[in-house]
Amino acid sequence: MKGWMGKFRTLFLFGALSLILSGCGVENLSALKPKGQGADLLFDLMIISIVIMIFVFIIVMAIYTFVLIRYRQKKGQEDIIPKQTEGNKALEILWTVIPIILLLVLAVPTVQATFELAEKPKEADMVVEVTGNQYWWQFDYSNEEISTSQDLYIPTDTRVYLNMKSSDVIHSFWVPSIAGKMDTNPGDNENTMYLEANEEGVYWGHCAELCGPSHSLMDFRVIAVSPEEYDQWVADMQGVDPEAPAETDTAQEGQELFNNNCLSCHAIGAAPKGVGPNLTNFGDRTKIAGILDPSKENLVDWIVNPEDIKPGNQMPSNLVNEKEADKIADYLMQLQPSEITPESAK
Numbered sequence: 306m307k308g309w310m311g312k313f314r315t316l317f318l319f320g321a322l323s324l325i326l327s328g329c330g331v332e333n334l335s336a337l338k339p340k341g342q343g344a345d346l347l348f349d350l351m352i353i354s355i356v357i358m359i360f361v362f363i364i365v366m367a368i369y370t371f372v373l374i375r376y377r378q379k380k381g382q383e384d385i386i387p388k389q390t391e392g393n394k395a396l397e398i399l400w401t402v403i404p405i406i407l408l409l410v411l412a413v414p415t416v417q418a419t420f421e422l423a424e425k426p427k428e429a430d431m432v433v434e435v436t437g438n439q440y441w442w443q444f445d446y447s448n449e450e451i452s453t454s455q456d457l458y459i460p461t462d463t464r465v466y467l468n469m470k471s472s473d474v475i476h477s478f479w480v481p482s483i484a485g486k487m488d489t490n491p492g493d494n495e496n497t498m499y500l501e502a503n504e505e506g507v508y509w510g511h512c513a514e515l516c517g518p519s520h521s522l523m524d525f526r527v528i529a530v531s532p533e534e535y536d537q538w539v540a541d542m543q544g545v546d547p548e549a550p551a552e553t554d555t556a557q558e559g560q561e562l563f564n565n566n567c568l569s570c571h572a573i574g575a576a577p578k579g580v581g582p583n584l585t586n587f588g589d590r591t592k593i594a595g596i597l598d599p600s601k602e603n604l605v606d607w608i609v610n611p612e613d614i615k616p617g618n619q620m621p622s623n624l625v626n627e628k629e630a631d632k633i634a635d636y637l638m639q640l641q642p643s644e645i646t647p648e649s650a651k
């Protein structure tokens with residue numbers, strides 16, 4: 306590139322890049338639109354830091370510009386050297402004390418927020434056991450004896466405490482619009498955090514720790530509903546009879562195929578944890594396997610060949626053929642135990 310265009314090439318590039326990237330935000334996956342207690346605290350810290358940074362930047366730039374103009378070499382005065390100062394007590398005290406004050410302004414709310422975010426549950430509080438797995442999330446609602454995978458249901462305006470671990474490698478549970486993020490570790494090293502949503506809604510989460518080839522596909526949702534709806538949802542989930550026959554004939558054939566081929570890993574109802582996700586409310590899922598839109602076509606594709614969709618995941622491919630998968634899909638999609646769904650939370 307030639308001429309003035311060439312000079313501004315870098316500027317153009319950055320300008321275009323920031324314009325394009327500014328379109329990448331998703332409302333329910335943004336730390337900048339906090340909808341919960343944890344996210345509020347973190348947002349406030351961000352604002353304090355940015356204000357301090359802007360303040361420092363402006364002062365430094367003002368001094369810089371002043372010196373540049375005041376002490377530049379002037380025509381006819383090339384030989385003049387301004388007065389040289391070495392060691393100025395007043396100045397040195399000033400530029401030691403100002404940063405100390407700025408650090409204190411940052412440190413006090415940061416330490417306060419750290420302690421507030423580390424709060425532990427009391428006896429009557431709601432606790433959910435969170436387990437990160439390659440590449441999906443398991444949620445066990447200890448007080449209620451129910452489980453879900455991928456979609457975590459919580460009541461609004463309630464502090465829900467999470468006990469978090471991993472069944473394999475380190476993952477990180479991150480729901481930016483209602484809380485911060487926390488690693489889940491393998492072994493006994495359990496981490497804790499809490500969620501508190503101010504508004505009903507479906508909040509998006511991501512695994513935020515590189516955990517294998519399908520790490521970028523390890524998505525989940527937090528579904529916040531009103532406390533009354535939450536109680537109703539719990540009752541509906543507790544009422545599920547895993548042995549109840551499916552609604553239609555094909556779905557019943559699917560159920561039998563499922564029981565023979567899949568139940569070794571997947572639980573329906575409050576059965577003990579399996580190797581794979583709990584599918585009790587699979588028909589209400591916002592996504593299949595955390596990422597695919599919940600259509601029957603996508604479900605059949607997943608059942609026949611999950612490896613193609615999430616490379617390296619733990620579910621074997623080709624357990625059943627496409628015809629069988631079609632029937633199983635009929636069965637799984639009618640697993641809708643509750644009227645309280647992500648749709649009703651929107």
Ligand code: HEC
Pocket residue numbers: 439440441454455563566567568569570571580581582590592593594595607608615618619620621624625633637
């Ligand atoms: C060896 C254990 C195993 C068997 C057997 C198995 N699965 Fe899976 N399944 C998994 C695992 C692990 C995942 C999670 C994969 C991921 O998301 O990384 C999974 C995920 C799924 C999902 C997506 C669930 C969600 O939360 O959205 C569906 C649906 C599913 N399996 C259906 C089946 C069906 C149908 C069969 C029988 C034909 C079957 N699975 C057999 C382990 C198994």
Ligand SMILES: [Cu+2]
Pocket residue numbers: 437438439440475476477512513514515516520523
């Ligand atoms: Cu992960």
